[in-house]
Amino acid sequence: MKRDEAEISSSAVTENSGTGTLGKALAVLETVVTSDKPLRFSDILAVSGQPRGTLHRQLAHLVEEGLLTQGRDLCYEPGLRLLKFAYRSWSRNQFRAVAAPHLRRLHEETGETVHLGVLRGTEIIYVDKVESRQTVRMESQIGNASPVYCTGLGKAALSVLPPDRLAETLGKLTFHRFTANTHLSTASLKRDLDEARLRGYAFDREEHETEIRCVAAPIHDAGFGLVAGISVTGPAYRVTMEQLEIWAHAVRQAAMAISEDVEIRMGPGR
Amino acid sequence: MKRDEAEISSSAVTENSGTGTLGKALAVLETVVTSDKPLRFSDILAVSGQPRGTLHRQLAHLVEEGLLTQGRDLCYEPGLRLLKFAYRSWSRNQFRAVAAPHLRRLHEETGETVHLGVLRGTEIIYVDKVESRQTVRMESQIGNASPVYCTGLGKAALSVLPPDRLAETLGKLTFHRFTANTHLSTASLKRDLDEARLRGYAFDREEHETEIRCVAAPIHDAGFGLVAGISVTGPAYRVTMEQLEIWAHAVRQAAMAISEDVEIRMGPGR
DNA sequence: ATCGTCGTTCCATTATGTGGAACTACCTCT
DNA sequence: AGAGGTAGTTCCACATAATGGAACGACGAT
Known part of the structure; x- marks a missing residue:
């Protein structure tokens, strides 16, 4: 062992x-x-x-x-x-396939960009994306990795981690100031995560990029014991915090729907 | 030794x-x-x-x-x-970036799908693509690999290989019948390559997929000593062999333009 | 000409991967 | 249930393959 x-x-x-x-x-x-x-x-x-x-x-x-x-x-x-390798690993990604229709639906409801990301170590890896303007080429975000501590997806994923894994992950973090709002300590991040855990969804208040906001909900066991998330992202001028609050419910719904589908399509337990 | x-x-x-x-x-x-x-x-x-x-x-x-x-x-x-890994390797691919505008131009001229592929062993790896209907997501072809012997890009690339490398590659081939027109022996493939070499471009006469035709031109030294190709592909009902002949010139032009740009942008000579 | 930097090669040492065989868990058949 | 399979996992003496210090060759600057 x-x-x-x-x-x-x-x-x-x-x-x-x-x-x-x-x-x-x-x-x-x-x-x-x-x-x-x-x-x-x-x-x-x-x-x-x-x-x-x-x-x-x-x-x-x-x-x-x-x-x-x-x-x-x-x-x-x-x-x-x-x-x-990449092409295969993406096109054969079960989880992505299961989640895809939910992403699309969420996009239709909100009209903004929808992301699907999976937690890996201290990063969120973007696995899929639906965008209004179909410039969605590979250069978009897919396969890209962002730090957990400054993204909605990252914080959503962290918020559902069991305490030991969370502590482990937090320990490995090194902070970098992307914007004025970026978390720079585990302390402030933890507070944010606590809130997110209570609410069931997390925000990105221009923490990674200025003028970009996002609301994200966690997807618990995304097959293979993965922790993932789904999010709606948009420019600050169009997407207010109030708007995000309104969408939050739909995002959570989508996340739960995906969790269920995964349960059904990819077998129970584990 | x-x-x-x-x-x-x-x-x-x-x-x-x-x-x-x-x-x-x-x-x-x-x-x-x-x-x-x-x-x-x-x-x-x-x-x-x-x-x-x-x-x-x-x-x-x-x-x-x-x-x-x-x-x-x-x-x-x-x-x-x-x-x-994949995301990075694609987005940072110099060769792709240099070729991109030429792909776009060729697409505008022909209206059909344009592919950029690189020879790797006995396969062509699709590096970029421009399609009419912008459903160009990663699931398209990018990163996908097809055999050399039944694709326009493959044959175009082979046609400019030095004899020793060509022989080596041909030796490693194992043929699989995709359609009625697929080459099934090095002999018939070689004849095809000889023609392609003379003309300066290669065809795919529904050899990989029925009802799909294509014309492709080789790009000799695509930086890093790579051999690549560019192609225009379309459905047989819309794209006749005569049409391909007409486009062949433009495809060759584009291929040569890319070669030149690579020369300039990526430094001369090896 | 001389020094310094950078990439490459060499080779004795040993850490690492190897693979046959034994072990366990879980089916299926009677 | 018990016997016979099959599939996955673990173990350990052995040999291969990675290690890293040092020397070499090629440039470029001083």
Whole structure:
């Protein structure tokens, strides 16, 4: 049995101890892929904290496997194979398929953008989206990851986490000020979560982006023991806090409907 | 030195020997992700050819890393982390960004669906797409992979491959009859490629899907030493072979324009 | 010409993954 | 119920494959 592994929440780098080689390779891959600009060998070296030789071989392997590409300028970039994996993982996502009609309905009711996101570690990963203006290409949000502490979806998801998992997650957070309203401490975040838990839904009061507000409701067991959420998002000039309060009910309804459908379609229990 | 390994182009070139652990893990991941239905442990065991213990640990690692998920029915499915990787790899794809305006222009000229694809092994991976009806969500084609031998893009890409790489690729092919027109031997495929090479563009004469035709032109060095292609695709009732011939010029133009832009924007020469 | 930086290669050491076999849980058949 | 299967999981001696320090080669700046 994994003994104290679950215990360690705050300190330690974690992440790589359990999965050995694979974990380290993926850590490297992730730094390259999630970086905003192309990285050179040394850039990665500085972050990874691994010896030169080791890192070099890891990168070589990643390139050989098609997960990374190396251009003529020696910069590493995400490779094509990732795309292939991605397409499959999205199109075959059961949860998304089950939730889709509810997203659409919620969009029709509100007229604003609807998001479906899943909690993963300290991030919310956007799994689906319905938008008024159908510019919904992959470049939208799908697959994108945002911090939990400054998004409606993130806070909704956190609000239904069992205390131990919540504590663990909170411990791993590092705050970054996106706007004037962004939570910057676990203390203030916790208060917000308590409110959200009572209400059954969470707000984003321009905490991630100015002029963007959102109301989100948690989806408890989204199959596979995942915690997810659904949200309605809109520009502040059009979407007041009062408006969000009004929509909150519908959002909660949708979230519960999805939970039920998941229960039915993906088998009970667990 | 590995003597005859390099010689044998047709069978088993690398794939798993070079990248050690990582390669094996990815092979497992790929079988799960590219499968059309959820796989159980034994299903994977049968395909992977690895001993039970080994495979079990590999899967455990993949799950722990979030690349796979295991449902209550013990079926393995693509995990969320893949989505995250995917989003980044697509949105940061230089080549796609450079080509995008040309795709759009070609679409305006023809009114039909335009695809951008990159050659990877024996597959074409769709990197971008412009469609009339803007239902272009990720579920479209992006990230999807199709065999080279039955797609316009595939044949266009093959037609500009240097002889050795072409031979290598052809050797790795296994044919599958998609329609009555699908190439089923390297011989007939080669003849087709020879014609395509002379013309500068390739056709798909309902070889992958009945009632779907396409004309495609190769893009030689799409940065990173990649070989790619651009194509116009449409339903047979609307798009005759004569029509394709007419569009062929525009498609070639677009392909060459992209090549040039890549040259400029991504630095010269390799 | 000299130093410093950056990417790449090498190789003895050892941590890590390997895989055969044993174990458990859960079905199905009689 | 009991016997026989099948499918998933765990264990551990062994060997492979990753490690990382150090040396090398290639540029570019001083």
